Amino acid sequence: MKSWRVSSWGCFLIFVIGTVFLWFRKTDGAGVQNSLLNQLVSIGIWAFIFIIILIIHLIWWFSLRKK
Numbered sequence: 001m002k003s004w005r006v007s008s009w010g011c012f013l014i015f016v017i018g019t020v021f022l023w024f025r026k027t028d029g030a031g032v033q034n035s036l037l038n039q040l041v042s043i044g045i046w047a048f049i050f051i052i053i054l055i056i057h058l059i060w061w062f063s064l065r066k067k
Contacts, residue, residue, distance in 0.1 A: 004057075004064055011057065015050050019043055
């Protein structure tokens with residue numbers, strides 16, 4: 001259970017750091033100036049990826065609880 005808790009904090013930190021990076025960068029990967037819409041789309045894609053990771057993480061948590 002301790003490894004699950006450590007990985008939870010790690011995932012949370014990676015998500016927050018990635019979100020802050022996406023919000024404050026001046027240009028996106030193609031070199032286009034970042035507008036509010038570009039920032040929101042980037043963060044939305046980032047959140048979608050982390051929702052998938054969260055689902056996997058919750059499955060892991062439920063399997064640990066059953067043991």
